[in-house]
Amino acid sequence: MTGETLMWRIAGGSGDGIDSTSQNFAKALMRAGLHVFTHRHYPSRIRGGHTYVEVRASDEPVRSRGDGFNFLLALGDSFARNPDDEAYYGDEEIKPLSENLDELNEGGIIVYDSGIFEDEVIESLNLEERAEENNWHLCPVNLREIAREYGRDVMRNTAGVGVTAALIGMDTHYFEELIGEAMSGDIKEANINVLQSAYDRASEFEFSHDIEVPSGDHETEHGLMSCSHAISYGALDSGCRFIAGYPMTPWTDVFTIMSQNLPAFDGISEQVEDEIAAAALALGASHAGAKAMSGSSGGGFALMSEPLGLAEMTETPVVLVEAMRAGPSTGLPTKTEQSDLEHVLYTSQGDSCRVVFAPANVREAYEQTRLAFDLAYDYNVPAIVVYDQKTQGELRTVPLEFFDRDPSPELGAVMTEDELAEAAHDASGKFKRYRHDVEDGSNPRSIPGQKGGRHLVTGNESQEVGHISEDPDNRKAQMDRRLQKLKSVRDRLDSSDESNQTFHGPDEATLGLMTWGSTQDTVFEAADRLNADGYDVKALGVSDLMPYPEQEVTEFLESVDECLVVEMNATGQFRGLTQKELGRFGDKLSSLLKYDGEPFEPREIVEGFESTLDGAEPPAGNLVLEPAAGD
């Protein structure tokens, strides 16, 4: 899927509209019937700094960023354009061009704004020489001039899209349609003129290239969205009507989508003083009878440790989202990593009793968020959905009919007042909320305000009506009962027709690739290529992290001779979890790790796999291979 795929990268200054332009470009391709995937790279600043978005499109489903890219639209950094500021910004303004050349594939096309990049700049980059070496096609177009002629400087983006359309032979009507939907009057007119004029100007370039935009056709209507949307929509469809949060990248995305929509869904959103409060509010709302959620990214999630433990002990259902970014501490605030796995599983004192899912893509994010709500409220446990900067930032096409589901606003294991009238109470009339003798470990709760339901909940160990108790026998019985809930959850997941684990490749393959969460779909693309190259490979993407899918992973690992575990962290946290949970396979499991802030490209996994297998050259770039260490 490399030759015929368009991999278009738009680069410019942060705050230059790169994001919105790329979204429109991606939408136009989607409307043309193609499957689209975007990969986003940006710095932690409001304005300024180099940013890019890659858009990959094909007539077949695309589920990962590609290997490098083949079309660069370098807009230049308008934030660095003030000549007075030159000393301060240094070479910032050429970065959208200079910093994007290393990953541009052979035969690629470069469109740059000759109104911004002056001749000296181009010379300083040895652009022509490098173009010759790599068979690149250079297309300087004065985008700024076109933008100024019909409108304003900011319309350089539109001009760049017009040039792109001409070079890849794409009709401009989808772009015009999108402009028409977003704008009106003079602004709309100006943008369409800029688009057309740029399109015409680009027709001057006469060269042949291999990049084609295939023709596609969607049978049903598709939409372009990220996992942040999918998580939010999953929550809304589960009847979540309360969210509390504090802004932090990349978690802010879900918090924003929920906050913008909850009022119209008769729900409540609260932005609060810190993440301790955020999680505590979600607990308070849930306890009072709302389906509630909160969430954060690594550092903010650390503050939620206390309320998270309180939720486990008081058996207050709640769903938390952890949007990972590179750590430790502030780390790389706008870069991706899967290094919070252990943090999410074990943070807070005492033995963990929580459900944790790591979805890999839009569909899984929606399904698993709904499942997180189902399980949290059926078993009165906290459930956590872990995703990351990668799946937060990438947009994918998904058929909209996927979302045509029934809502599930049930509160789960909750008593009605009629049931409470029949339920067991102590001599003072307190409802026995925490009975020892329940088979699956899960006691239904009562909600404050219900007649006959009053009881105490406490972060202390407690006896049946909630009173604090340090009795050793009660302690053991209550611990065992709470942990029984995880076994019940595992049984329910194992007996379900749908698994959260995704198997890919031929059943009979003897070599394995295994990964979790957001890296899954790139691993699957790599597996396809390895199979096409004659290897005998299958892959497993794991989403259930607690309770761990022991049975499914065991079967997979028993069926392969070797398995490479691919994840974006430095210490192989998922490999470690697997060995801890299964207590074996240590001699089969090696690791391919990446923790430089960038997600894997498929070719990196292919190379990593080949080196593990053949002891060939270790892979280039910032990859780390760790051999199997035994049990």
Place this chain on the structure above:
Amino acid sequence: MSAFTGITEDSESDKEAFTPGVEPQPTWCPGCGDFAVLNALKGAMVELGRSPEEVMLVTGIGCSGKLSSYFESYGYHSIHGRSLPIARAAKLANPGLEVVAAGGDGDGYGIGGNHFMHTARENHDITYIVFNNEIFGLTKGQTSPTSPKGHKSKTQPSGSAKDPVRPLSLSLASGASYVARTAATNPRQAQEILAEAIEHDGFAHVDFLTQCPTWNKDAKEYVPYTDVQQSDEFDFDVSDRREASDAMYDAESRLYEGEVLTGRFFVQERPSYDAEKRQTGEMPEQAVAEQYFDDSVEWRRAADGLLEKHT
């Protein structure tokens, strides 16, 4: 019809109804001021015609946190310093509940100080009782945020070099709309003030002086007390922020000189947070907690209007 019939307009109850019929008996020390809070709270609830099943009492950690064990209602004994965020969300999810939060001075003015400031600022319609005994009691007598300067303890062996927090002024500056101080030694006033605080629409903060005879002062040291509303020396308008501020300053300073000034310090009529939020259209007409039990609710889905922008 409400799914929560424990929530009533007016209920006939007595203090017995708010007293657990069986264990546990309070573990507070003899002579502890905490008994007075428990009594005053029961009395206030009876006075106001509340029933145990419409009250949600959220407590923090410490001797004061045990309040929810000895008071019969829906109780949430939470974690150190976090009673307020739990309490205010419960009130938002079900505004029909009578929500009271309680904790010690370390809980509210120390570890939970950030929540105290913001809950006051937002003016949530809840009552917050701070058991102020100027000491950490349960952990055996360490210096607390309200301990006087120079206070010696195992963790401040040479005497604290810190000035104490001024809880009333902090509350006023943060935005609380009802600020009062009462004392365990004055049970009649305590019940009156708690009843007023519970009735108040907005964030009502009661700094409740509770002697700790084991680790700090005994009850004798909180008498005589002066009710600022009864005293000729104090003639200030409780609705005037500047005058209230002066009176608070005096009460806070003079406490450490052995003079106990109690009463209402600030009472402001302004819309509570849920009312403000209703104004901006971000608070549903029907309580969120009621929606799940109401079969007539049509549950909107993402597919009902959110997908168009993705096409």
